[in-house]
Amino acid sequence: MNWWHLTRKDLMLQLRDRRSFVVLLVMPLIFIAxxxxxxxxxxxxxxxxxxxxxxWIDHDRGELATRLREKLDQREEVEITLFADHExxxxxxxxxKCTLAVTVGDQFQPKIxxxxxxxxxxxxxxxxxxxxxxxxxxxxxxxxPSWGWVSRLVSDTLYSLTLADIFPTVAQRxxxxxxxxxxxxxAVEEEETEAAxxxxxxxSEANAVPGEPPLTAQSVAVQxxxxxxxxxxxxxxxxxxxxxxxxxxxxxxxTMARSFIAERDLGTLRRLRLAPLTPAGLLxxxxxPFLLISLLQSVALFGFGRLMFDMSWGxxxxxxxxxxxxxxxxxxxxxxxxxxxxRTDAQVSSxxxxxxxxMAGISGCFLPRDWMPELMKHVSLxxxxxxxxxxxxxALTNPRPELSVIAxxxxxxxxxxxxxxIAGCWRFRSLK
Amino acid sequence: xxxxxxxxxxKSFGAARVVDxxxxxxxxGEIFGLLGPNGAGKTTTMSIIAGLLExxxxxxxxxxxxxxxxxxxxxxxxxxxxxDLAIYPDLTARENLEFFGxxxxxxxxxxxxxxxxxxxxxxxxxxxxxxxxxFSGGMKRRLNFGVALMHQPPLLILDEPTVGVDPxxxxxxxxxxxxxxxxxxxxxxxxxxxxxxxxVCHRVAIIDHGRLLALGRLDDLLRQxxxxxxxCVRELPATARERLGSRVRYEISGNGNSMETRxxxxxxxxxxxxxxxxxxxxxxxxxxxxxxxQVVSIETLQSSLERLFLELxxxxxxx
Numbered sequence: 001m002n003w004w005h006l007t008r009k010d011l012m013l014q015l016r017d018r019r020s021f022v023v024l025l026v027m028p029l030i031f032i033a034x035x036x037x038x039x040x041x042x043x044x045x046x047x048x049x050x051x052x053x054x055x056w057i058d059h060d061r062g063e064l065a066t067r068l069r070e071k072l073d074q075r076e077e078v079e080i081t082l083f084a085d086h087e088x089x090x091x092x093x094x095x096x097k098c099t100l101a102v103t104v105g106d107q108f109q110p111k112i113x114x115x116x117x118x119x120x121x122x123x124x125x126x127x128x129x130x131x132x133x134x135x136x137x138x139x140x141x142x143x144x145p146s147w148g149w150v151s152r153l154v155s156d157t158l159y160s161l162t163l164a165d166i167f168p169t170v171a172q173r174x175x176x177x178x179x180x181x182x183x184x185x186x187a188v189e190e191e192e193t194e195a196a197x198x199x200x201x202x203x204s205e206a207n208a209v210p211g212e213p214p215l216t217a218q219s220v221a222v223q224x225x226x227x228x229x230x231x232x233x234x235x236x237x238x239x240x241x242x243x244x245x246x247x248x249x250x251x252x253x254x255t256m257a258r259s260f261i262a263e264r265d266l267g268t269l270r271r272l273r274l275a276p277l278t279p280a281g282l283l284x285x286x287x288x289p290f291l292l293i294s295l296l297q298s299v300a301l302f303g304f305g306r307l308m309f310d311m312s313w314g315x316x317x318x319x320x321x322x323x324x325x326x327x328x329x330x331x332x333x334x335x336x337x338x339x340x341x342x343r344t345d346a347q348v349s350s351x352x353x354x355x356x357x358x359m360a361g362i363s364g365c366f367l368p369r370d371w372m373p374e375l376m377k378h379v380s381l382x383x384x385x386x387x388x389x390x391x392x393x394x395a396l397t398n399p400r401p402e403l404s405v406i407a408x409x410x411x412x413x414x415x416x417x418x419x420x421x422i423a424g425c426w427r428f429r430s431l432k
Numbered sequence: 433x434x435x436x437x438x439x440x441x442x443k444s445f446g447a448a449r450v451v452d453x454x455x456x457x458x459x460x461g462e463i464f465g466l467l468g469p470n471g472a473g474k475t476t477t478m479s480i481i482a483g484l485l486e487x488x489x490x491x492x493x494x495x496x497x498x499x500x501x502x503x504x505x506x507x508x509x510x511x512x513x514x515x516d517l518a519i520y521p522d523l524t525a526r527e528n529l530e531f532f533g534x535x536x537x538x539x540x541x542x543x544x545x546x547x548x549x550x551x552x553x554x555x556x557x558x559x560x561x562x563x564x565x566x567f568s569g570g571m572k573r574r575l576n577f578g579v580a581l582m583h584q585p586p587l588l589i590l591d592e593p594t595v596g597v598d599p600x601x602x603x604x605x606x607x608x609x610x611x612x613x614x615x616x617x618x619x620x621x622x623x624x625x626x627x628x629x630x631x632v633c634h635r636v637a638i639i640d641h642g643r644l645l646a647l648g649r650l651d652d653l654l655r656q657x658x659x660x661x662x663x664c665v666r667e668l669p670a671t672a673r674e675r676l677g678s679r680v681r682y683e684i685s686g687n688g689n690s691m692e693t694r695x696x697x698x699x700x701x702x703x704x705x706x707x708x709x710x711x712x713x714x715x716x717x718x719x720x721x722x723x724x725x726q727v728v729s730i731e732t733l734q735s736s737l738e739r740l741f742l743e744l745x746x747x748x749x750x751x
Contacts, residue, residue: 013520266520266521268520270484270518271518271532271579273484274482274483274484274512275532
């Protein structure tokens with residue numbers, strides 16, 4: 001157990017080196033906090049930037065146009081500001097005060113009045129007045145190119161809302177199926193009443209038992225897919241926090257390499273090799289402090305992720321433990337290998353930074369892996385980071401995490417660890 | 433009983449043979465001087481003895497154990513003070529000693545006692561709790577030496593332990609070396625300082641190009657050295673050089689107007705401090721006078737380790 005003295009010594013040196021301590025523990029927290037601020041979420045605060053700000057210009061001023069605006073405004077993710085003229089609205093979009101500008105032209109009502117029932121049926125075949133989209137209602141949407149996708153989403157929403165609103169009017173105007181429509185409206189109202197009653201019943205049951213009932217897979221699935229639960233509120237962080245946790249775990253490689261180089265430069269590595277320690281004991285003694293630091297760092301990041309970003313720890317938070325441990329094993333073993341490959345501090349700064357940052361980028365630490373092209377997803381499996389991220393995704397975002405998936409990814413991480421450690425030992429023994 | 437036996441040791445790096453059939457032994461309580469110019473193979477030899485390098489051939493026997501790579505238990509019998517400092521600047525002197533002491537199996541009361549003893553021995557008791565990064569060169573050097581003493585090893589390997597220290601620290605370190613030998617440790621002492629080696633070593637080995645050139649007690653080695661007479665002259669003409677022949681060694685030094693030639697005459701025996709040249713000094717002086725050579729000085733060269741070293745290893749500069 002002589003290696004334990006080496007571990008203690010290195011832990012003591014790391015704790016005394018405040019700059020190193022800041023880099024290892026505080027920097028990742030600061031980094032994630034900055035990302036939180038950049039994306040408008042921190043400590044429960046949500047910036048208005050999270051909503052689509054719509055500049056609304058209404059040249060029609062009719063009842064239907066007003067109702068359409070109110071329906072859009074009811075959506076949580078939309079915030080509407082009224083503008084009197086197009087020029088002021090355009091300026092608001094240009095300066096970033098608004099995401100996009102919607103102009104309801106003075107031909108809005110006349111164009112609706114001209115609509116025929118057949119336009120609704122011809123629309124699906126790409127013909128008729130409605131085939132031209134919002135232009136059919138004299139509505140235009142204007143935004144900056146960078147917000148093009150938001151513009152398309154809002155346009156589609158507006159189009160759907162308009163169609164839904166005007167269809168009964170147009171149908172009634174053409175005296176078609178009045179009774180049918182009335183029956184359908186009545187049926188919808190009855191369904192809504194029943195649904196409200198069911199919800200009230202469920203709430204009363206929940207209140208009768210102390211605490212919430214355990215989440216069923218189905219209820220979680222509803223939360224995550226429909227977005228009514230807390231879990232979805234900061235779903236992005238369920239992906240980003242593990243990404244950055246993995247990235248920073250592997251940044252320990254740099255600190256480890258520096259520690260080995262320092263031993264070499266100080267001449268103490270010679271003394272250590274002369275001491276009654278086996279080479280494996282020496283390497284374990286040098287590696288263990290960083291494994292402990294890595295575990296502490298990961299726990300701290302997940303803790304702060306919860307505190308600052310309200311991130312979810314998944315339905316079974318205990319599943320995170322083996323992933324954190326295996327990831328730390330892989331990171332510190334890679335650190336050991338790199339430490340035996342580099343010779344100078346300059347090499348650590350250049351090569352190691354490049355390797356670690358590239359691996360983080362390839363594996364999907366910076367962006368959700370779901371956004372990566374399939375080819376890159378396959379390529380990324382060459383890095384331990386990717387296996388760790390897949391395991392985290394399974395534990396954090398799957399409402400029914402599969403133990404076999406997590407276990408397999410952990411095994412692969414351990415295989416990476418073993419390969420790195422053996423290669424590191426071999427390199428160390430060959431060093432003179 | 434011999435503590436250490438080095439038998440026909442060989443080591444090459446690529447095509448260069450750094451240690452070439454080196455053999456010697458060091459006994460308990462003996463301080464053994466290992467001398468050689470830069471690149472002679474001293475550090476490589478000591479690294480092989482310490483188990484840090486593997487020999488290509490030959491054998492190291494330490495108290496009966498054989499091998500270039502000793503077991504953990506055998507390594508406890510070795511203490512190394514490397515030429516380059518090997519201490520942690522962010523730890524205090526006591527923490528450095530404690531850490532290395534623990535690695536060698538010391539703990540608890542014994543560890544604390546040894547720390548106090550070594551701190552006293554190396555004169556750092558007052559600075560025990562100071563970070564060694566704030567130490568002077570001499571203090572660091574003393575601590576570097578102290579670390580090797582912590583586990584009281586039967587074999588101490590000291591690679592130029594006094595490099596860059598002031599005379600006070602040097603004397604203190606030499607006293608420590610003598611103390612260690614007196615408690616029974618076998619000490620290998622490598623140094624470039626001849627006066628240090630002369631002062632502390634019982635026996636000396638001079639090596640160059642990995643080969644053993646001389647080995648024995650200092651007195652015995654110096655006794656083999658022939659006394660010499662050195663005559664320093666200005667402008668030695670070719671005719672004078674011809675008449676003096678090969679029995680005189682020439683060495684030209686200086687430049688321009690201050691160019692001088694040193695003539696060295698070997699002597700076979702000496703009476704007291706006055707050497708008796710095989711070729712009479714008087715005849716040499718007569719030739720120089722006849723050739724009108726201006727004699728600057730005449731001196732007799734005493735037997736010294738430095739003279740022996742230079743005679744064996746040559747005067748040419750080494751890298």
